[in-house]
Amino acid sequence: MTFLLELLGATLRNATPLVYGTIGETYSERAGVLNLGIEGTMYAGAFFGFAAAAITGSRTAGLLAAIAVGLAAGALMGLLTVTIGTNQHVAGIGTTLGLIGISEYVNRLWFGSGQGLSRIEPYPPWEPLGPNNVFSQYGLTYVAFFLLAPLAWWVLARTHFGLNLRAVGENPEAADSAGVNVARTRYAALMIGGALMAVGGAFFTLAALGSFTLDIIAGRGWVCIALVIFGRWRVWRGVAAALLFAAVYALQLRLRILEEFQAIPFELLLALPYLVVIAALVISGRNVAYPGAYLKPYRRE
Amino acid sequence: VDVTNTTEAAGDDTISVFGAYATQIEEPWDGVIHSALEAEQTAGRITYEFTDDIGYAGDMERVLTEVAQENQPDIIFGDAFGNEEAVRRVAAQFPEIAFVFGSGGGPADPNFSVFDNWIHEPAYLAGMLAGGLSESGVIGVVGGYPVPEVNRITNAFVAGAQEVNPEVEVKVTFLNSWFDPAAAKEAALAQIAEGADVLYAERFGVIEAAAENGLLAFGNMSDQKELGPESVVSSVVWDMAPTVKYVIDQVMAGSYTAQDLKDFSMMGKGGASLAEVNADVANGVPQELIDQVTAKEEAIRTGNFRVPINEAQPAGAIVPTE
Amino acid sequence: MSIWRRRLWLAAGVLILTFLVTVPFLLMAGVNPFAAYARFLFVPLTSRFGLLEVGVASIPLLFTGAAVALAFRAGYWNIGAEGQLLLGAIAAAGIGARVDGLASPLALTLVLAGGALAGAVWALVPALLRVRYDIDEVVTTLLLNPVALLVVEGLLNGPWRDPVTRFPESPRIAASAEMPVLIPGSRLHLGFLIGLVIIAGLGFVISRTRAGLELKAVGLSPVAARFAGINVARTLVAAALISGAIAGLGGAGEVAGIQYRLTGGLSAGFGYTGIVVATLGALRMGGVALVALLLGDLTVGASSASRALGIPSQAGDIVAAAVLLVTVAMVAINRYGLRQNRTAP
Amino acid sequence: MSEPDGATSVLVELRAVTKRYGSLIANNGVDLSLRAGEVHGILGENGAGKTTLMRILYGLTRPDQGQVLVDGESVTIRSPRDAIGAGIGMVAQHFSLVTPMTVAENLTLGRPQGLLIDLEAARAKVDEAADRFGIRVRADARVADLSVGEQQRVEILKALAGDCRVLILDEPTAVLVPQEVSGLFATLRRLTAAGLAVAFISHKLSEVLDVTQRVTVLRRGKVVGTVATADTDERQLATMMVGRPAAPAESAARSPGDTALRVTALDALGRQGLAALKGVSFSVAKGEILGIAGVSGNGQSELAEVLSGMRLPTAGSIEIDGRNIAGFNPRRMMAAGIGRIAEDRYAAVVPDLSVAYNLVLEHLDEFRRGALLDETRIRANADEMISRFGIVSGPDDPVRKLSGGNLQKVLLARVLSRNPKVLMVSQPTRGLDVGATEYVRGEIVAQAQRGAGIVLISEDLDELLALSDRLVVFYEGRVVGELAAAGADPEQLGLLMARGSAA
Ligand SMILES: Nc1ncnc2c1ncn2[C@@H]1O[C@H](COP(=O)(O)OP(=O)(O)OP(=O)(O)O)[C@@H](O)[C@H]1O
Ligand SMILES: Nc1ncnc2c1ncn2[C@@H]1O[C@H](COP(=O)(O)OP(=O)(O)OP(=O)(O)O)[C@@H](O)[C@H]1O
Ligand SMILES: [Mg+2]
């Protein structure tokens, strides 16, 4: 029982950045744009969030900086895929490459290349029931599950903006002829999505670690891409997918150090989260359709 | 090597050194080499340039060749792990340049010297402290990859802990990544959940887990006290300064030969050390434990005790054998 | 010819814009941007050594680019070239270490065939899941990439660990299994030629054969292809397997031509870069070859610039990203203009 | 030609509108005025520029020259949003609905934006429209689940929800069955009675004469003239459109022979996984045209798909030459002798491939040398088909660029050049102009005369009656009636189609 509760706590914590990334990517893709810039956006959020906090001494400033960087990254994707209408794969991969390069470059120029790490005092966990239980989590974790997820769902399902967003992702011609500004809606979706991704990245530097190191995202953005598809572009299913991945991830870390599991190569256990998601996808059955305008730039004539 | 032949060394007493690193220099291992060379440059003994992030995907051979042909330094420092064959091939083509590389293999005449972070000695001492400080009898180690060097220090750490507390249990987690502090922290938290109360942070991210839970930790590579002023008991420190100084001296004197420089990375020559024990950690460190460790340190230094070298991959759960 | 003049203008535009976008970063590092660009783009092409190394750097991208382009052409979104390449490398290292004593052509053939086969096998499961159960191949191929790397590492940490150095590298392959070098004294190995031949061959197949036409039809409109009696599932599986085989061949080439053993770091994300190569090459084989060479040039140029000018190594990534983004942007603007998306204020 | 009383107020006016696509002039100095309370017909052959003109009015295209006046004021319409603001609504040829969304959501899209979606308001609009104009749809149905006719009603509702005073309908009847057409016309009359102006595009002269008050005819982008409907007739309009009167399709005498196709007790599931064909049986003789009549959504599409090999039947048999081919894939269906003209033309071609390749896509086996494509013969085949079927395009043009009529010719050429034993044609003339329609019908009849058994699925009752020898009527997936086409009573047929029984 304590094992399971502790595992649940770890699951929520591990799922947190994935939830931000997955919801951010869900917004982009529901608007019709595959944002492969996610990995770089999370990375830049982690770095610039940290840098701003380190320079100003304020974690709030760090969070705001991360959001600003995310908005900018989303706007760049918008410029490339919406205004110019480039290939979305290249736009996203190029954005990721560029944002990682810029973050590392500025990191070296600002924080030097010497040994040791610059550090900020990270957000402490919020522990309403005292330490070491399921509810000893970072504020950003509570925000992710109790605020962001319901809000993101509500906005998509219930607001005009959400309706427009879904419409431009399904059938931009229809949205356009109904008077929806397709470009503006897609920009908004990409920028909101970018901000969420960046906050997901900043979770590492501002809450979990208090420092920035290279490769801090370590492919978690790519995982989010898979989780969004697995979640069939639904907010709640995406959150559930993130929880599944995080749960298996946390579980394998615990199994690896138990005596009973020594016969299994740890690499196999490390592979488990990926294999379980694939298996779950197979079991949960066929994919429903992609957003109708996925990967397609909208040109009026 | 004819030092006076190189253009940069011609006018004055400095020689030129180039650093060629597979990882970015923010990575601690290459960072140690880089810092030592920067210090020598500051001291005015060398001119130093470097390039990093060369990677393991076939670029090392080209970059080293270009460095040798265009920069023509007197010495090239770097790490050969993962690029071993390529590095040795280039070294053989430029016998007039001193190649000094971190490597798991032996030296190669006339110009290829090897070093490694032989910090198993302070790791053993840290292990003793850990074994003595653990109340739960469970300690944890989080490392990057199970490569010989990491295995070596992990096994030494475990042996040290077992010397002080034969009943100690050790949890070992490898991340399969050199950089993933978030994963490292999660691995440490998983170890904590399984009872570990003292952690050895071979990689970044572990100390944060210990600090957050009011537990103890040991740093690696450099003194990492500032990452957890109340948690970090001590750190296993590697210092390349003795190696770098020795090589530069040799080259300057024109007496450089290929050799295994491992001794310069060990405690005897000051290349490895246990950082000063931090008395501010929670509950402090018992004086008798510190004395025990100091005595062992002295024994190592004087050659009365040799820390066993074991490069086998440690298991994830090491339990006392009856 | 006006089309060539347009292309020339386009190339010039790409260069100038990329330059402008990246100047701030170069100035931040205190280097002359012109000198930096000369290094990034042109210096590698001015020496025999540089040119040959550009070829070397392009080899894995020729394979992964062709692999991805072929699959994308069929409308099969293979994001798994990275994993397929790694599996090819595993097979090549495994076979290569066991063919001592065989004649070189035979040994090499076995190594390459094994690499291709392993890549295809790794591609098989996602392909079957796609055509049988409609499981999205983006998810499966993407998530199998880290798994493939873990297979590599599991082997290297386990049974294949080098017994002498104890470093996680597999034993060296037999000399007979090494790729011959095309030009003595260089690293440009047979893989370059094989890559170009495969690209030319695929180009021919796609444009001239019945299978190629069916592939294009399936990629452009699966419904219409099915209506016309083309076996869509078989075409998709074939495209996925051939794509995997080519990526696997790329991995085998890295083992047999560069590393001579399996290592955990032998791919610098070649499979992912393959997606860029393929899409930037407009999924055309000629484009793939060109872009692979361009990125090879950038790889060589970036490290040269970083070293020669003391720019942080990441500047190369920034410039590469800028080149990519500006190129796709210019191509799109050239084709469609900028105004099409203007909507009412 | 006199015009009706000019006193009625002009809501919208286009003056000297010109639109060029490269060297082609789609609209050339077009003047058009739409008055309150009128249905204004717009006629012209394929490519005459009707759609272009309407797209300009709705802000989907910008004119190169000319003016748009709303209520006498010159306005600039840059986007549909501007058009909606000016009281203009449009139902395009290809619907622009977001199909995974509900009717109510589609109606809410782009409306004056509050923070929250107000689906109640949309439902109220649906109810109001039902009361006022007789337009009935289910507000909470997913658009993808609606029939084409229902989707069109959603489109009209959408335009009305924008409080439009001018409603543009581009070929609205092309996709409707007769019952739906009269429903639409009733709606249009109620709309104009309420003071709206309606622009109505159609290729069917009878419809134009039936529902409009004035007609403007376009030819090659220019206005030929505007006439009051009361003062004109079919012959005059046809002459204005093409410069010659249209000839009625004649059905020559044919002598049906042995059975070409026998379908027995056929069951199949539809798109939602529900039973769509329930024990369907019929047979077609060689040289016979069997018409399949029915209101859309009663199983005809599924029958077409089953006969195409695109959908597997769950029970029953399909026999050609005594051989059961049920469950065959498309390739084997064709090999057994079935030629298929599908309802969705764009799903039957690869739009980005050339005309030449699309022409051989169904029988690549015959155009190869070993593994290689025999480009020479593919080219020769394309040249031959292009001239034989009068396709207006080059062999290397992607079919995406072809007009609907030319596309249909490509599909006909691909199938007919193979002399199929059985020809399954579905909606063969939907959206085609008078000339193209004549041509396609002539080809179908010629195939019957050659001795092919023909299954003709059409929602155009006139077409069925004109071409068929015999009719079977589909209702809820069953065959509910069979009758000879000659002398069939349209009234009775309509009842059979609408209710499943003639009583
Ligand atoms: N986007 C476009 N680009 C280039 N040419 C176009 C475009 N749209 C229309 N055209 C051309 O303009 C002419 C008029 O086309 P339009 O669609 O207005 O005809 P139409 O009268 O609506 O025909 P139909 O009866 O088939 O609907 C056509 O000849 C066509 O070639
Ligand atoms: N994007 C485009 N580029 C070039 N030509 C176009 C384009 N879009 C449409 N056309 C041309 O416009 C003409 C009419 O287009 P439209 O969409 O009205 O055809 P349709 O109504 O489907 O077919 P038909 O005109 O036979 O009824 C076609 O001849 C086509 O060549
Ligand atoms: Mg039209």
Ligand SMILES: [Mg+2]
């Ligand atoms: Mg038309």
